[in-house]
Amino acid sequence: MSNVEEFIIMRQTLVIKVAGKVQGVFFRQSCREKAEALGITGTVQNQSDGSVLITATGKEPVLSELIEWCKFGPPTAQVEECAVFHAPIRDFERFEILR
Template sequence: MKTVCITITGKVQGVFFRASTRDKARSLGLKGYVKNQKDGSVYIEVSGEEMKIQQLIEWCKTGPEEANVENVSVIELNQPAHEMSFDIVH
């Protein structure tokens, strides 16, 4: 199990990025959460198989149809894996 945080910048709020991320992560069997940041970015913390996380990262580079992603940064976290489902945090 691997845990990473992903920060996505660009036009990523108000375009269903969080809901689409939740759906994609759940379909991949990943655990964690997604939330909007005050600076306009979207923050994801996700745990799961490395290959599945990589698929989510690749998806984040485009995101939902209305999004305009400028940058995706990924940092590996040294912490216990998330064990709950994948949710939207407000």
């Protein structure tokens, strides 16, 4: 693997804010299941403005898969916006739902 390829797949932490009809539709539980299946660690939490905030640490290819999933969410969700921000790297033991 070249240095460029290694750099591209380095671990990173992203913050993903998902807005729309994303609370009360099992978004957090479904997100945790998706993240665990992808080997991503982090947190997911409802926000007071009705959005869901995800902090996710993993390698680029699987983080991209999580972002694509977040654009739609579970079948009962209606995602209107999915914003992604880079954050300082954070280590988590697992992927947790925060209350």
